[in-house]
Amino acid sequence: MSGFDANRVYAVNVLPPDPQVANDSPSATQQQLQEFIMAFRVGEEFIYRDRLRANLLLRHYMLEVDLRHVGLYNEELAHSIQDRPGDVIPLFEQAATRAARQILYPLSKVQSRTQGGTLDADDEENETFREEDRKKDAIPVVQIMLRTGMNMMNLRELSANNISRVIRTPGIIIQTSTLSSRATKLHLQCRSCYSVKVVYPSAGIGGLSGGGDKGSGLPRLCDAPAPDGQKKECPMDPYIIMHDKCTFVDSQTMKLQEAPDMVPVGELPRRLLVFGDRYLTSRVVPGSRVIATGIFSTFQPPKGKSSGGAPALRQPYLRLLHLELDTSLSNASPFGARFSAEEEEEFEELSRTPGLYEKFAKSVAPSIFGSADIKKAITCLLFGGSKKVLPDGMRLRGDINVLLLGDPGTAKSQLLKFVEKVAPIAVYTSGKGSSAAGLTASVQRDSVSREFYLEGGAMVLADGGVVCIDEFDKMRDEDRVAIHEAMEQQTISIAKAGITTILNSRTSVLAAANPVFGRYDEGRSPGENIDFQTTILSRFDMIFIVKDEHNESRDRMIAKHVMNIHMNRAHENGEETAGEIDIDKMKRYISYCKTKCAPRLSAEASEILSSHFVSLRKQVQQVERDNNERSSIPITIRQLEAIIRISESIAKITLTPSVQPHHVEEAIRLFKFSTMDAVSTGSIDGMSRGELNDEIQRIENEVKRRLPIGWSTSYQALVKEFVNNQVYSQHALERTLYILEKREVIRFSGQKKVVHRIGV
Numbered sequence: 001m002s003g004f005d006a007n008r009v010y011a012v013n014v015l016p017p018d019p020q021v022a023n024d025s026p027s028a029t030q031q032q033l034q035e036f037i038m039a040f041r042v043g044e045e046f047i048y049r050d051r052l053r054a055n056l057l058l059r060h061y062m063l064e065v066d067l068r069h070v071g072l073y074n075e076e077l078a079h080s081i082q083d084r085p086g087d088v089i090p091l092f093e094q095a096a097t098r099a100a101r102q103i104l105y106p107l108s109k110v111q112s113r114t115q116g117g118t119l120d121a122d123d124e125e126n127e128t129f130r131e132e133d134r135k136k137d138a139i140p141v142v143q144i145m146l147r148t149g150m151n152m153m154n155l156r157e158l159s160a161n162n163i164s165r166v167i168r169t170p171g172i173i174i175q176t177s178t179l180s181s182r183a184t185k186l187h188l189q190c191r192s193c194y195s196v197k198v199v200y201p202s203a204g205i206g207g208l209s210g211g212g213d214k215g216s217g218l219p220r221l222c223d224a225p226a227p228d229g230q231k232k233e234c235p236m237d238p239y240i241i242m243h244d245k246c247t248f249v250d251s252q253t254m255k256l257q258e259a260p261d262m263v264p265v266g267e268l269p270r271r272l273l274v275f276g277d278r279y280l281t282s283r284v285v286p287g288s289r290v291i292a293t294g295i296f297s298t299f300q301p302p303k304g305k306s307s308g309g310a311p312a313l314r315q316p317y318l319r320l321l322h323l324e325l326d327t328s329l330s331n332a333s334p335f336g337a338r339f340s341a342e343e344e345e346e347f348e349e350l351s352r353t354p355g356l357y358e359k360f361a362k363s364v365a366p367s368i369f370g371s372a373d374i375k376k377a378i379t380c381l382l383f384g385g386s387k388k389v390l391p392d393g394m395r396l397r398g399d400i401n402v403l404l405l406g407d408p409g410t411a412k413s414q415l416l417k418f419v420e421k422v423a424p425i426a427v428y429t430s431g432k433g434s435s436a437a438g439l440t441a442s443v444q445r446d447s448v449s450r451e452f453y454l455e456g457g458a459m460v461l462a463d464g465g466v467v468c469i470d471e472f473d474k475m476r477d478e479d480r481v482a483i484h485e486a487m488e489q490q491t492i493s494i495a496k497a498g499i500t501t502i503l504n505s506r507t508s509v510l511a512a513a514n515p516v517f518g519r520y521d522e523g524r525s526p527g528e529n530i531d532f533q534t535t536i537l538s539r540f541d542m543i544f545i546v547k548d549e550h551n552e553s554r555d556r557m558i559a560k561h562v563m564n565i566h567m568n569r570a571h572e573n574g575e576e577t578a579g580e581i582d583i584d585k586m587k588r589y590i591s592y593c594k595t596k597c598a599p600r601l602s603a604e605a606s607e608i609l610s611s612h613f614v615s616l617r618k619q620v621q622q623v624e625r626d627n628n629e630r631s632s633i634p635i636t637i638r639q640l641e642a643i644i645r646i647s648e649s650i651a652k653i654t655l656t657p658s659v660q661p662h663h664v665e666e667a668i669r670l671f672k673f674s675t676m677d678a679v680s681t682g683s684i685d686g687m688s689r690g691e692l693n694d695e696i697q698r699i700e701n702e703v704k705r706r707l708p709i710g711w712s713t714s715y716q717a718l719v720k721e722f723v724n725n726q727v728y729s730q731h732a733l734e735r736t737l738y739i740l741e742k743r744e745v746i747r748f749s750g751q752k753k754v755v756h757r758i759g760v
Contacts, residue, residue: 033095195224276320385645406546412512425465436482541642
């Protein structure tokens with residue numbers, strides 16, 4: 001015994017151990033995992049031991065483990081975690097719990113007393129049990145969160161081969177249930193003989209078993225031993241649950257849906273049920289972009305639900321092991337806003353390129369000819385201004401909204417489609433097929449629990465990005481009103497079915513619409529052409545009226561451009577293709593600028609802005625006075641904020657921290673070209689609209705005097721009398737007849753050749 005410590009017994013293996021049995025037994029795996037937690041270190045730092053101690057002191061019984069570290073420590077262990085997570089993760093949690101006890105109780109009372117030799121064998125055994133129970137009560141099972149660097153799989157790539165393996169998948173959380181309590185230890189008591197039994201139910205989902213049907217219910221028969229000489233007469237299903245002695249943990253079910261940019265055209269987005277417990281609950285809200293790591297498992301759905309009663313059909317779900325939040329809010333890519341040093345260097349160099357703003361604008365939909373200012377406005381929309389939170393808690397939005405209003409065939413929808421591709425987060429929707437609930441949020445009822453829950457719509461899913469709404473004029477008015485709040489306050493308030501809540505929708509809106517009559521009518525005021533309420537028009541920072549003008553030289557150039565595209569030929573002058581930036585690079589650069597830069601106004605810039613705003617208001621007042629009508633497109637303080645946002649976004653393109661005067665001048669030029677141009681579109685044939693209205697009034701009186709009720713005349717006779725003989729314009733006559741027809745004073749027949757007077 002001289003080489004051994006006193007009073008210790010050692011066993012020596014005579015035969016060599018079987019390596020297969022030794023390494024694969026659960027106790028050996030658990031021992032290895034415990035050693036990993038206690039002994040793994042990088043340099044001089046014991047990462048997991050220190051992390052576990054810090055969490056325990058905060059009473060957070062969880063430990064986040066990186067699978068790559070496990071692989072560095074023991075590769076076989078990492079492989080077994082990936083291939084058999086259902087078996088190994090519970091062992092890992094037990095190992096972490098034992099490690100936690102070892103950290104908190106390095107020397108228990110039992111050891112110190114036995115070394116002193118004051119206890120006999122029975123007392124020592126009892127003391128040991130009491131000590132172990134106390135430690136068990138003091139430290140619940142430590143939850144392991146497994147962070148992995150595995151390749152991500154889309155939801156539609158998951159198949160039966162992935163069942164019971166660790167997978168990592170990105171997506172959007174579209175629904176979260178309320179927290180429920182799942183029992184991990186049940187105390188059961190027999191109603192007849194009062195015997196107590198403790199049951200550990202298998203980890204299931206939503207109260208359903210992860211195994212077969214047998215594991216889900218309570219034991220059917222009482223198995224307590226009968227007293228001597230008596231016959232047991234316990235009935236079937238004798239057990240009742242003693243809830244006050246049971247142990248529960250929080251659990252939550254969520255629905256994960258593919259991000260819109262991952263869904264192939266013509267497919268419905270796939271969804272997957274996600275089940276998290278303990279510290280993985282209440283982490284996310286609907287609309288959050290996440291990367292979920294978990295065990296791809298199956299569960300038996302309730303009878304009659306989706307399986308059609310087939311016992312072997314099972315539904316897949318994800319048992320959550322880790323949840324990474326994509327907090328960047330500026331990039332839909334699963335890697336958030338992580339940029340490598342080379343990328344940052346490249347972007348910094350790009351930001352110093354002379355004429356980057358023009359170059360970027362040219363790269364927006366390069367296959368579309370012209371529309372330079374619209375492309376510049378879209379560039380500003382992609383970068384956005386700076387969000388501000390004032391000391392009193394008021395928020396000022398930084399997102400820019402743009403409305404393209406114009407004739408058919410001016411490539412509005414193509415621009416929207418391009419923005420959907422290039423914006424880091426984007427949702428494309430058409431106004432005709434979009435309801436208010438589809439754009440904001442809808443209240444659904446859960447099929448299992450029968451509880452109501454919220455499901456986010458397009459504006460919620462595009463949080464932090466752009467919503468492209470095509471056919472904006474075809475939307476119903478009540479649906480259009482639903483997005484008022486989302487466009488200005490950037491929230492969506494819901495009060496339906498007893499659910500009162502507010503969802504975030506920090507999105508830019510790019511809308512395309514046709515005028516009332518299909519094409520823009522020069523003869524009518526912008527108010528008559530644009531059939532939108534002033535309330536929604538004031539929320540758009542820029543309104544472009546896109547006209548399809550007839551101009552021979554321009555038409556020739558457009559035709560040549562279209563021919564070159566169809567023949568897949570480079571442009572002859574080479575200008576268009578030279579300044580192009582690759583779409584992926586644009587996407588990453590927009591994300592980089594959004595995360596790194598938030599410009600603020602300089603003193604000179606603010607001075608220029610305030611004086612310009614006053615002059616713009618005067619200009620609008622003058623237009624209103626000339627035309628003798630209120631402008632349908634208002635110029636309010638919102639428009640001043642719009643110019644500030646546009647100038648901030650122009651500064652952001654070059655990563656300039658403060659807005660300089662030349663940024664403001666470009667912003668004002670853009671604003672004048674778009675919104676102010678739309679306000680003052682009104683002089684026809686050199687006449688202001690006020691003069692035109694006077695002329696229309698005179699023609700109307702003359703027509704009524706000349707044509708009594710019930711009489712008719714030819715259209716050509718009216719033209720001859722009013723336009724050829726008198727000084728009225730052809731345009732004014734046509735406008736008058738149109739108004740009288742609308743009022744049902746006259747009626748046309750014979751392909752508008754004959755005019756009948758039918759009313760007063």
